[in-house]
Amino acid sequence: MKTRTIVIPGEYLDEKRGRKLGSGTYEENDKVYSTFLGIARISENELSVVPLSGTYLPKLGDRVIATIDEVEISGWFIEMNSPYSAFLPIAEAVDEFVDLQRTDITRYFDIGDIIFGRISRVTRNKNVQLSMRDFESRKLKGGIVIKVTPSKIPRIIGKEGSMIMMIKEKTKCEIVTGQNGLVWIRGEDKQKAIEAILTIDRESHMTGLTEKIEKMLGE
């Protein structure tokens, strides 16, 4: 299959022929090469490589699971499983008016709290701003957070959420996935859900994975 070929850094992929360059590629003299050890995806209008490992780099619009690291006067510094930390200003986190002179903002979020937010701004120097101004963003209470390879999150979610829906249904767990490679799980059958997710992380490029997970969870 052409779409599941493993390539190494510097490997020649194809001629560009006016196509879009996705992530994990670079161009030299109209020839496109991979920059990652990963799975090459060559289609009619785009060339890209999905890495098999690596660290999370913040990207605009990504939904992430993050921990409050530091409380400032008018916001919070956030740790998000990445070389870069993010800032969550109070205006992007709280709907009501907050009198900063009188309020201790730890009443909203305190150090160690886990939140689910959206990356609203990334500068070229990787100063990152987080926002919680949408209905999906919230504080994640209880539950546990596990780490997986960030590039494999789409596989855990599956096509139109098929994989994650299946795990949720079979284990009756609440599951939230962050693009930064963190997965938050709460519910009674946590252990099974964790097992399933770690299996996907390990074997993300095997075919027939959906069936395997289904069987695993069915037992």
Added chain:
Amino acid sequence: MAKDLNKELIIDGLRMDGRLTDQLRDVKMEIGTVSSASGSAYVSFGHTTAIASVQGPRSLFPKFLQNSQTGILRVRYNMLPFSVSDRKSPGPDRRSTELSKVIRKSLEPAVILDDFPKATIDGFIEMIEADGSTRVTGINALSLALAHAGIPMKDLVAACSVGKINNTLILDLNGLEDNNSESDVAVAMMPNKNLITLLQMDGMLTKEEFMKLLNTAKDACGKIYEMQKMALLEKYKGEEQ
């Protein structure tokens, strides 16, 4: 230091370990030897054995070391006390500091550091056993470890050593040959791009000898590159369907 029993180190076209003049030692490569690292590799050329591991990209402190335009690569080359027949006193010394820099310089052209402003990628090379050509073995190992860590690179870096001994040009010097060589050259290159990233020479060579050795080294780097590729693919063999 190992003193040679024979005055001649090449007899009837064969070297002391039975190799031909243009033959590499047995090469072993393995990916993912250190599970706590972002990426790691084990490479051995004959008895020369290196383990490389990569941490990061991760945030860089103290802050004054940060570069807001680009990330930086830091490399530490270290020889273990039992890696040579005499005890090597542990800790950094002048030689390993220099080699750390040389190895970093030879890998920097391949690594795309612009993607990680303010961050660092740390590479560690531990020589388990040193029997000649340690810097090139270290480069081969660290290049694999970087690829395994998911660091964007323009190409892998493959390296090998060549030299001259008893007036004969040879490839991949071992410890004995290294100590008694008339000249030795370390070469690292990006084989796909045909770009040389490291070229060091000790001793004397004529221009013709040098050009001949350089071509030998280029061919050998091509072979080593294929081995590196095989090692990387082997790691994920089960995942390719």
